[in-house]
Amino acid sequence: MSFTLAPLPYAHEALEPHIDAQTMQIHHGKHHQAYVDNLNKAIAGTAHENNSLEELIQQAGSISAAVRNNGGGHWNHTFFWASMAPHAGGAPSGKLAEAIDSAFGSFDAFKEKFSQAGMTRFGSGWAWLIVKEGKLEICSTPNQDNPLMDVAEVKGTPILGADVWEHAYYLKYQNRRADYLSAFWNVVNWKVVEERMNAAL
Numbered sequence: 001m002s003f004t005l006a007p008l009p010y011a012h013e014a015l016e017p018h019i020d021a022q023t024m025q026i027h028h029g030k031h032h033q034a035y036v037d038n039l040n041k042a043i044a045g046t047a048h049e050n051n052s053l054e055e056l057i058q059q060a061g062s063i064s065a066a067v068r069n070n071g072g073g074h075w076n077h078t079f080f081w082a083s084m085a086p087h088a089g090g091a092p093s094g095k096l097a098e099a100i101d102s103a104f105g106s107f108d109a110f111k112e113k114f115s116q117a118g119m120t121r122f123g124s125g126w127a128w129l130i131v132k133e134g135k136l137e138i139c140s141t142p143n144q145d146n147p148l149m150d151v152a153e154v155k156g157t158p159i160l161g162a163d164v165w166e167h168a169y170y171l172k173y174q175n176r177r178a179d180y181l182s183a184f185w186n187v188v189n190w191k192v193v194e195e196r197m198n199a200a201l
């Protein structure tokens with residue numbers, strides 16, 4: 001089986017001014033496309049050729065670095081695009097808002113802790129909100145790893161992820177990762193995050 005890159009669920013410029021169109025074009029059309037192409041190359045003719053993406057991710061510790069990095073890259077970015085939307089952001093509501101308050105004290109405290117996870121991830125990686133044993137937790141991963149991987153330090157089901165690789169923000173924010181992470185809150189699709197939480201519980 002070979003993997004393909006799905007189109008973005010919105011226009012490249014749809015997340016302006018928070019995430020600029022050129023960053024979206026390069027991030028989706030070049031970076032994500034490269035993960036898909038390199039994943040296909042890495043599994044071609046191997047025992048993993050017929051694995052689903054989830055199957056590959058779950059055995060990240062025992063597959064090649066090329067499959068781990070590019071399979072993770074494909075999964076993480078597909079998840080990331082769907083985590084954002086135009087005219088989104090603001091604060092979550094309903095059951096998700098209650099779960100966030102109960103796990104972190106308040107929405108503001110949650111945002112601070114999540115941003116902190118992104119800020120303190122040295123080099124390239126991801127910040128995550130996950131469901132772990134029925135509760136919400138925040139963690140981060142290096143490179144293109146994610147909390148579904150057998151190698152993850154903190155394992156759980158991701159419901160929100162922020163890409164903190166420089167390629168995700170450098171054109172608009174240069175080295176200001178904190179500014180990018182604070183703009184991210186304007187485009188989070190809380191409806192999707194809540195659906196993921198409900199599915200994981």
Ligand code: MN3
Pocket residue numbers: 027031077163165167168
């Ligand atoms: Mn990226």
